[in-house]
Amino acid sequence: LKDEVGRMERLSLVGQMAASITHEIRNPMAVIRGFIQLLNERSPTEQQSYFHLVLEELDRANSIINDFLSLAQNRIVERESCDLNEVLGELTPLLWADANMRGQTIDMRLSPHMERLLLNDKEIKQLVLNLARNGMEAMNDKGALRIETVNDENSVQLRVVDQGVGIPKEQLERLFEPFYTTKTNGTGLGLALCLSIVERHNAKIEVESKVGEGTAFIVTFCKPGRKCW
Numbered sequence: 001l002k003d004e005v006g007r008m009e010r011l012s013l014v015g016q017m018a019a020s021i022t023h024e025i026r027n028p029m030a031v032i033r034g035f036i037q038l039l040n041e042r043s044p045t046e047q048q049s050y051f052h053l054v055l056e057e058l059d060r061a062n063s064i065i066n067d068f069l070s071l072a073q074n075r076i077v078e079r080e081s082c083d084l085n086e087v088l089g090e091l092t093p094l095l096w097a098d099a100n101m102r103g104q105t106i107d108m109r110l111s112p113h114m115e116r117l118l119l120n121d122k123e124i125k126q127l128v129l130n131l132a133r134n135g136m137e138a139m140n141d142k143g144a145l146r147i148e149t150v151n152d153e154n155s156v157q158l159r160v161v162d163q164g165v166g167i168p169k170e171q172l173e174r175l176f177e178p179f180y181t182t183k184t185n186g187t188g189l190g191l192a193l194c195l196s197i198v199e200r201h202n203a204k205i206e207v208e209s210k211v212g213e214g215t216a217f218i219v220t221f222c223k224p225g226r227k228c229w
């Protein structure tokens, strides 16, 4: 019986992993699909920028698969000294393209004084994209998504703030549960992955939300060698 339980647990883990991969790959696939559709209608100069984004998203899908494989093999995710503002800067064209497709805008407010943090830049991009896409999905067109960095004494805050529908109190504690979703096409794995990325960075994630006004996800990173909480 014990062996049977072990086998079942392994199988369900494989199932969960497969579902996570599906979820994470769907995002870049949806973007690629959207851009390919747009390519038909656009001028050659505009086409060039879409080609570039399509290739970037394909690369991203590829690295997500790699990341999940390394996760499955329990490999250690390496972190190195990074400037969070630079990592966000590399994401900006993609975020803007996403926002444009929805008629929304991105309001980047990066702290002018940024200290370096120990980060895995791929994971941080994944984190920000997941939070940003949730924010955009919660807003109607014309909404602005604010992405902010704040340099405190011992920590750095990353805030993703939307003007969306907000989250009722009773849903707040379930947000990070794997498979928790209120969307018809959601899988509820985005925030679960965000939480695991945050934990691997010894950071913390908090949510502030008001129904009808919007939501803020706040990630706090401890500066190297500093005590934050």
Ligand code: ADP
Pocket: 130, 134, 135, 138, 162, 164, 165, 166, 167, 175, 180, 181, 182, 183, 185, 186, 187, 188, 189, 190, 191, 192, 215
């Ligand atoms: P999914 O996006 O596939 O539903 P997530 O794990 O990314 O899964 O999010 C889980 C749920 O949390 C969403 O279905 C939604 O109900 C809620 N949620 C997450 N981010 C926001 C947000 N910015 N505004 C409102 N609701 C949100």
Ligand code: MG
Pocket: 130, 133, 134, 190, 191
């Ligand atoms: Mg999501």
